[in-house]
Amino acid sequence: MTDIWAGLASAFWLVVSLDADLVDITLRSLQVSLTALLIASLIALPFGTWLAIRRFRFRRATIAALNALMGLPPVVVGLIVYLLLSRSGPFGVLGLLFTPTAMIIAQVIIITPLIASITHQAMRELWAEYHDLLISLNTSNWQRIRTLIFDGRRALLTASLAGFGRAIGEVGAIMIVGGNIDQATRVLTTAIALETGKGDFALALGLGFVLIALALLVNFAIHVLSRTEREGRW
């Protein structure tokens, strides 16, 4: 119990004093995960919607694979990205290993299937509702995807938030490809793992509470934004 109180106190002081390291680590966490979220959403939202409206040969297999990939173990993703980006790997010349870019790549791979799968589920129902009208109006595939994404934006927000949740709390992959280098690739989760290993539970817990607060804050902010939109448009 004392550890938890010490952790709370430590978190409080870290936040109140705007500890330079803490701010640095937190901003990097946000930068990596939000960038990964943005890229993953740009891929997954149209792809999930496209899956909902297109009938093609391997559609069922694709959807099954996508659902299976939701449970992709981050450590394995980290390992594979590491091998691809390492000096001897195919993308070694880019020199990306142990940079935030590598961490973003790993996180995009982890959260894209999750966002695409939730998107597909939500868009399938909307498509069933709109199908006849959009066919009758002779819409192109791209127009259909845009219409569904626009009208289903609230469901897609949920999909993106689920992706963000997975990215911000993820440690296995970014530890491997980022290397947890101080001032360069250290983020909240890897810092927590490090401090726990060193036995500094108070600091680790403090960082943990900051991480939870951050996740809550982002979710809350996005929900507030979407609610104002609902009042304006609906």
Add this chain to the structure above:
Amino acid sequence: MQMKANLKDVRVKRRGKTILGPITCDLDPAGITIVLGPNGAGKTTFLKVLHGVERLSGGDVSWNVSDEQARRAQAYVFQSPIMLRRTVRQNLAYPLQLIATPKPQIATRVASWAAKTGLTDALDVSAPRLSGGEKQKLALGRALIRDPKVVFLDEPCANLDGRSTREIEALLMKATADGTHIIMTTHNLGQAKRLADNVIFLLDGQIHDRGPAPAFFAKPRSPQAQAFLEGDIVE
């Protein structure tokens, strides 16, 4: 230009059961054409075949213009109106946005059609929240906003009360007067008699009888059509 359809040996089968056809006919829609027939006669399928959104099991439907032009010059109003989850204004604007109409033009057309359909006060209401009659009027306005040559309506007044029915019929008469051809199904014989210029009587997926409305209603050629008009149950 006058739109004409040519149906050649059209068949629609689903799960081994023939829903429509074989139908071979020329269709030269003028004014309001009413498609009559009991449930399961293939009325909706017939409309969808003409609109080109039904997969054919055999035969061929061709309009006297290219498929692309034909689809652009047609609109379809479904039996249960499909509302985009947007405002009434955005619903009306949607078909125009699809064909990249300039914004000021969209605004004027939307305003004009909102007035014609009596939805001016509801422009900023979310469309799924409208009443049944308002939804059907919006669907009709959205179908007519591109000035189509041919409009298909599937039971536009099913489940509507007298007043909404009258408003919709007024819109249809107006559209016809402006040169739009209407092909619609209905169960309501009274409505058929009020509106029809031409009648097509479908039974078991076949065209049993067709002709100008006054002649059809006065003296149907087939005994089944006669029975249907007299209110007998035709199967």
